[in-house]
Amino acid sequence: MFNFTPLLGAQSTSPASQSLLEFDGGIKILVDVGWDESFDVEKLKELERQVPTLSVILLTHATTAHLAAFAHCCKHFPLFTRIPIYATLPVISLGRTLIQDLYASTPLASSIIPKAPLSESAYSFPSLRGGSNPNILLQPPTPDEIAGYFSLIHPLKYSQPHQPLPSPFSPPLSGLTVTAYSAGHTLGGTIWHIQHGLESIVYAVDWNQAREHVLSGAAWLGGAGTGGSEVIEQLRRPTAMICSSRGSGPVTLAGGRKKRDDTLLSMIRDTVAKGGTVLIPSDSSARVLELSYLLEETWQAEVEQGDGSSPLKNARLYLASRTSGATMRYVRSMLEWMEEGIVREFETASGAQETQAHKRNRSQQGGFAGGAKQDDPKFARAPFDFKYLKLLERKTQVNRLLAAEGPRVILASDTSLEWGFSKEALRSIAGDNRNLVILTERVGQSASDKKGLGRYLWELWDERRDDAAEIDAENSATAIVDASGNEVVLQHVQLAPLSGGEIPLYQQYLARQRQLQNTMQGDTSTALETSADVVDDRSSSTSTTSEDSDVEHQGKALNTAATLSHARHKLGLSDAELGINILIRRKNVYDYEVRGKKGREKMFPYVAKRRRADDFGDLIRPEEYLRAEERDEVDGEDMRDGGTKRENAVGQKRKWDDVGVRNAAGARRLSNGLNKRRKAAAMAADDRDADMELGGKADPRRRAAEPESDSEDGESDEEAAEAKVEGPSKVVFSLETLRLECRISFVDFSGLHDKRSIQMLVPLIKPRKLILVAGEEAETNELAADCRKLLNSGAEEATEGGIDVFTPCIGGTIDASVDTNAWTVKLSQSLIRRLHWQKVKGLGVVAITGRLEAASLHDKAGPEAAKKKMRTVKAEGQDSQGKDEAESEVDATPVLDVVPANMAAATRSVAQPLHVGDLRLADLRKIMQASGMTAEFRGEGTLVINGTVAVRKSGTGKIEVDGGAYSMGDPRNTEGGTFFKVKRKIYEGLAVVAGG
The missing domain is CATH 3.60.15.10 (Ribonuclease Z/Hydroxyacylglutathione hydrolase-like)
Known part of the structure; x- marks a missing residue:
């Protein structure tokens, strides 16, 4: 099925x-x-x-x-x-x-x-x-x-x-x-x-x-x-x-990959020659690899050839994505997953680098300069070790790029133009007719009543392409259309802290979700951590004490109103709805009736304590390793986890290390220094993961891929700190009308x-x-x-x-089940002991002859019936109900048993041995060559062995062996001629399923 x-x-x-x-x-x-x-x-x-x-x-x-x-x-x-x-x-x-x-x-x-x-x-x-x-x-x-x-x-x-x-x-x-x-x-x-x-x-x-x-x-x-x-x-x-x-x-574009590449590069050359900007929206981890590799190779070929006529010499090449550095580090460690040409290129570059380093060392020892350095155009580079493609990971870098003048090509995430740097880039270049937006794939539409920016541009190009097809039908698939006169509405999204009645509303929502999750899986969920919704409280997430499963602490981080409401209404969960979880969710409840229950309702609920760890052990909490001068203390009390700790309100449940939910606007923010350290730790973790995938060795080209100097780190960190909203947040939408004057194309x-x-x-x-x-x-x-x-x-x-x-x-x-006449039967133990299985393509195959018996009318749970006698006597009403359930659980599957001796003689001649499998001629050729025979393909689908026997496949499972008198060999030879050897090898390549 x-x-x-x-x-x-x-x-x-x-x-x-x-x-x-x-x-x-x-x-x-x-x-x-x-x-x-x-x-x-x-x-x-x-x-x-x-x-x-x-x-x-x-x-x-x-x-x-x-x-x-x-x-x-x-x-x-x-x-x-x-x-x-x-x-x-x-x-x-x-x-x-x-x-x-x-x-x-x-x-x-x-x-x-x-x-x-x-x-x-x-x-x-x-x-x-x-x-x-x-x-x-x-x-x-x-x-x-x-x-x-x-x-x-x-x-x-x-x-x-x-x-x-x-x-x-x-x-x-x-x-x-x-x-x-x-x-x-x-x-x-x-x-x-x-x-x-x-x-x-x-x-x-x-x-x-x-x-x-x-x-x-x-x-x-x-x-x-x-x-x-x-x-x-x-x-x-x-x-x-x-x-x-x-x-x-x-x-599709006729001409294949070469025509596609030439079309894209031709559009780029024409645009940058006029001083315009080319924006290519792409994803940040998949198809961007193909685009970035093509553009880098093109820049290397045209800029380093010494021909001053190429318009690409004066154009800059950028890749804007917040994780482009980590992506390229991962990619450089996974060359074996790529096309064979990439692997050969890497091997060639590695050999050339070793030769150049050897020459440079010899030249330095001889007292004169020589050899190619990394900045030298002759320096051999490995794939995705970019020289001309500059990686931009911060918004400040992208803003600085967009504010500058000059020809450039920008690869930016994302294709949909709804998130990522591509949206900001389009907003900046849309007003200049020299600029060009090249769409690289058809953009989807997430909702029937709403079109995204990428979908709007694609439909605009597709509509005006039809007009261009009337003039030049051959090039309509790569037409460049003018978007002048069109206006598109941009939707901007900004974070904002919760205010007013939104905070208790959010708290009540979290309380209900946690209660439902605890009911479903016995309080093993850690998905909803309200303390993390308000401030970054890592101590509560790494706690492994028994308090995690304590009934008194299941409602952590609830304010007084939510707690009292929870106590009054119980969120609509009755004892029946709680099921067996009532043993850990209700006080003074120690008994639960499991007779007649199934599955997890028969087992005592277990609360698993989850320790957060990685391959190196428990996760490190950076705040525990701060120096004294890094701590923010007031009267000797550590304040780095967010403001003065207030006394818990009446009825409010807390763990010892929990931080309460307070007004998000008045809560103390984490210090900028701690944010910087956590961001640096996350970037360092990416570097360590990339090094691990490189075999534990650091990538010497990592610094070459970094686009900006360290002087920009402070600015980006300040930007991140300003944009970050601590605690529960919401989004505020704003609309902007953007007038398009640029051109659009599709490759x-x-x-x-x-x-x-x-x-x-x-x-x-x-x-x-x-x-x-x-x-x-x-x-x-x-x-x-x-x-x-x-x-x-x-x-x-x-x-x-x-x-x-x-x-x-x-x-x-x-x-879509397979169309076969198949039935489900049970095999008796005596029949199973006689079976000899053959493996065919991972499946076990056996031919059997047996007698089909009717299904047993007895209770299928024989051992269970014996165990039930040892249990406590049920109540009268429940006892009768349990018997009815037991009687209804009857196994209706028929049984296949051994054929009786008096019927075996009549059935033995019916079942004949079967040869199961589909032998491929390519495999047969290898088998015959390994046996010392000559085997070669002649014509279409014909394998000739020793020049005397021809083997053909006329269909799946049908093999024709054709041999003349010379292939039979001397009849006095016990091994026979080529014909019989070939037949023997064919049978050996199939699974023989004997009958009986």
Whole structure:
């Protein structure tokens, strides 16, 4: 059984992708936790509902569409971090820098608390009576927490079959195997192959078959000996294939990668020659690698060749992203995941650097200067060791850049132009007709009633491109349109502290959420820490004492009104709703009836104490290591954790080290020095992680990648301190009308498959069922119609033996189970002892002959019945109820037993030995060569052995062996001739399943 449900990203303009795969036995796999630039928590409601049922989580790409909600789920969904998560190493490392860039760039990433949960807690507060949402933000994860979340992900390598561990609340996975294959598109991007029983699922969303400068193509045609014309065996003939339709709609640029690169560089040269600025919005961790590598190589080639006619000599090149330095450090340590040309370039550069260093040392010893230094144009540089591309990580650096004059090219995050430095850059250059905005991919639309800035520009270009097509149809795909006369509304987002009745409203919301979480999982949640909402109280988060589970301290950081309200109303939770948690949530309750209960309701609730630690032990609290002169003390009392400690109000619960919730406007802010030290510690942690991935050696080129001098650190720290709002906060929106005078163009650097790639590969993959997701409605339906005609011999609907093509909508479930006549039976112990299993492609196969018996009408829990006799006698009413339940639990599964002796003779001749498997000619060629025979391919699909025997495959499982009289050999020879040797080797390559 296999069911597929797209939670996000099916026939939708939003690029976010979330998919739920369900197998036999209640096994559920979540693939991707994507989000869009709206950061609307309502879009995660269905995912939150499914979290307690998930077994495994798989991640495919380090992009916002596949990963943006990961930190939010870890922070605010209590059970999410207990689910095993798997991804490749580049997705883990680059995903971490992406999420850190996201939360550092926009307050909206923290997510606005929806109006409905606030309304449930607002019965005593008039804040919502006007019907407006106060836009209160959830508590955002810190950089340390984000790093901790990504450390939970288990790294996998390509082509490495792995049997994942199930989550604590998941049923057994029963041999489920996942394997990652290269998807192209992004560094470490993954095509997942999932094998469970008879189900073979290929999940391929956002892949690229073509090779690029940095990324190799998808692994569809990567089999050895196939010559690139045959899909690898592991991905062939799956029972279901989930494929993305995104990218099949737009018209692709003829000429491939070279034409694409030349078009982009031609636009850049023309613009900078006029003194204009080129803005290229991109992501901060995935496709930006391809763009930055191309531009750096172009600058090196044209600037260093000595030709003064190149317009790029006077143009500057920038990459603006808050985590660009950490991203490039990670990338330099993951060259083995890139295209083979990058690896050769790195090896060449490393050898050249060693030779140049050796010459320089010899020259210095000889008393004269020589050899190439790092500033010398002849100095060999490794990939992503930029010389011309300058990294900008601070807003002050970007503002200084935008205030200057001169030609320049700016790569800035993000593609949507809704967050990141690209929005500020567009705001600065929009008023000059010399400037050019080059869109590199089609921007999605997060809501049907609201268009983002990136979507507006793309639709404007697409609309005016049609007008240009009437003049020059050949170049319409790369037309440059003039946006003069258009106005667009920009939405600015600013942080502000809570005020008035918003503070108690927020406190009541936190109290209710904590109570619900404690009820769900026995108070093991640490997602809601209200002390961290107000000030950075690290002592409460690292406490490991028994007070964490004490009933008296479950309502920490509640003010008097919230506490009394909680005592009066109990948040609507009765004893029945509390369930077995009543043993730890109610005083003087020591007994709980578990007879007739199932699952966790039969077990005493356990409160797990979570210690926060990393690979080196317990986390260090920097405030404990401050020098005396660094402390802010008043009358000998340490004040660095935020103001004078007030006496607790009556009825207010506190831990010894908790800091109370007070007026956010009047609370004492953390000192700037402590903020600087924490920021420096976070940057140092990034450096240490990068060094660890480099094998423990520091990168000598790290300083070369730093864009600014240390003199700018103070300015950036002051900016961060001013922008930071301590305590609970909200967002304030303001609108600005921006008049566009610049030009717009589009060059497809999305790195996605086109319709031609799908139409070429899907018939080779031969899936039994094809599911199309991750695309807009029009392109998905158009691609589905083409695939039905292509795969079903021109018929619109699937014929007998044809392929079903599904196009689900968000929330719709598709039953894509394998079409086999299979039944569930129980094997008797005597029959199991006689079975001899054969392994075929990871599955156990055996032929059996048995007698099918009717299901037993006895209670299936035989041992349980004996144990029940030893238990305490039930009450009369409950006793009868329990008996009724026991009688209803009857196992209806039929039993397959050994054939009786008097029937064995009649059935023995029916079952014949079977040869199971599909031997590939490339494998047979290797086997014959290893046996000392000559084997070579001649013609199409014909393997000739010793020049006398020809082997052909006429279909899956059908092998034809053709040999003349010379291949038979001497009949007196016991080994036989070539013909019989070939047949013997073919049989040895198959699994023999004997009958009987």
